[in-house]
Amino acid sequence: MSNWIPLWLHKLGSPPTFYRFAGALQPWAMTLALLLGAIALYGGLVLAPADYQQGDAYRIIFIHVPSAEMSMFIYAAMGVAAFIALVWRIKLAEVVAMESAPIGAAFTFITLVTGSLWGKPMWGTWWTWDARLTSELVLLFLYLGVIGLYHAFEDRRQGARAAAFLAIIGIINVPIVHFSVNWWNTLHQGSTINVFGQSKMSWDMLWPLLTMMLATKFYYAASLFRRARTDLLAMEGGKDWVRKIAADEAKP
Amino acid sequence: MSAPQTFFTMGGYAAYVWPAYAVFFIVLIADTVAPRLRRRRVLRELRARLVRQQARQDRAGSNSIPTPPSP
Numbered sequence: 001m002s003n004w005i006p007l008w009l010h011k012l013g014s015p016p017t018f019y020r021f022a023g024a025l026q027p028w029a030m031t032l033a034l035l036l037g038a039i040a041l042y043g044g045l046v047l048a049p050a051d052y053q054q055g056d057a058y059r060i061i062f063i064h065v066p067s068a069e070m071s072m073f074i075y076a077a078m079g080v081a082a083f084i085a086l087v088w089r090i091k092l093a094e095v096v097a098m099e100s101a102p103i104g105a106a107f108t109f110i111t112l113v114t115g116s117l118w119g120k121p122m123w124g125t126w127w128t129w130d131a132r133l134t135s136e137l138v139l140l141f142l143y144l145g146v147i148g149l150y151h152a153f154e155d156r157r158q159g160a161r162a163a164a165f166l167a168i169i170g171i172i173n174v175p176i177v178h179f180s181v182n183w184w185n186t187l188h189q190g191s192t193i194n195v196f197g198q199s200k201m202s203w204d205m206l207w208p209l210l211t212m213m214l215a216t217k218f219y220y221a222a223s224l225f226r227r228a229r230t231d232l233l234a235m236e237g238g239k240d241w242v243r244k245i246a247a248d249e250a251k252p
Numbered sequence: 253m254s255a256p257q258t259f260f261t262m263g264g265y266a267a268y269v270w271p272a273y274a275v276f277f278i279v280l281i282a283d284t285v286a287p288r289l290r291r292r293r294v295l296r297e298l299r300a301r302l303v304r305q306q307a308r309q310d311r312a313g314s315n316s317i318p319t320p321p322s323p
Contacts, residue, residue: 046259056263063276106283114272121268223283230291237298246298 013092015232016241022225029222036215043208051205060118061205065192066212067110071139072174074104074220078146079171082164092228094160095235097167098150099227103220105143111136123187131180132188139177142170156235 011017044062051058081097084090115133116126127133146163153159176183181190192209193199199206236242262269 057265060272113275117268117272227287230287234294
């Protein structure tokens with residue numbers, strides 16, 4: 001095939017081009033996230049019926065499962081970006097990997113807290129050292145480790161490489177989190193959504209959940225674009241294109 | 253029970269459901285606000301640096317002491 005795709009990717013990898021590209025897409029991603037999120041919340045909190053076993057407590061699922069899925073999805077994305085950063089030394093890949101970590105940590109934290117708030121009325125405990133819960137906690141520590149290691153170096157790019165290495169090693173935890181409910185006897189229930197078969201949920205409850213999962217994807221894109229733009233400004237402070245932005249934004 | 257009332261009481265689970273949603277929104281709002289504040293700080297520091305550089309250049313230019321020609 002033609003070589004315009006690699007050329008386009010190469011151009012997109014340059015900080016000023018990506019800055020403009022992300023700036024153009026960011027508001028759209030955020031709008032879609034808010035719109036889909038609002039629809040999902042209305043469907044989940046108002047339209048969906050109460051569960052026959054868990055009553056209304058199950059409604060935590062509409063934020064718990066999307067957050068849990070994002071905690072793993074973002075880790076995988078961070079791992080891929082970290083790999084690209086280590087192999088090809090692309091500055092933008094470092095930025096994407098390192099700015100994904102706080103977003104992933106936020107979703108992992110939400111997963112643990114909402115899970116705890118769901119566990120108390122259903123299991124009678126806030127926390128248990130169950131395989132699913134423990135591996136998710138390890139995921140949070142991996143995110144915090146990546147963030148901490150990145151900031152531990154004076155030279156940002158050196159820090160990014162060290163943290164990228166840790167991020168890649170930590171990928172092993174993602175399948176452990178995902179399959180923990182099958183591999184071990186856990187208090188945590190099994191998967192509700194089945195991509196390749198019948199999901200164990202009625203459509204009234206399933207569509208708000210799937211909509212929220214889509215909304216959180218767009219949220220991740222919006223947040224990543226916002227963070228990457230800021231990081232590029234901080235990294236490229238000496239360059240002309242950043243000076244121009246600084247000067248332009250000083251004018252009211 | 254009327255519909256809005258069941259919505260707020262969450263069938264008796266309000267003490268668990270609403271804090272869960274509160275955490276979700278508070279954490280994501282913090283994640284949205286933090287980079288905006290950082291962006292503002294980064295640009296402000298950069299402008300301050302540019303102003304200092306400019307001042308240094310102006311001082312060097314206005315001094316009547318002839319500077320040795322640069323190689």
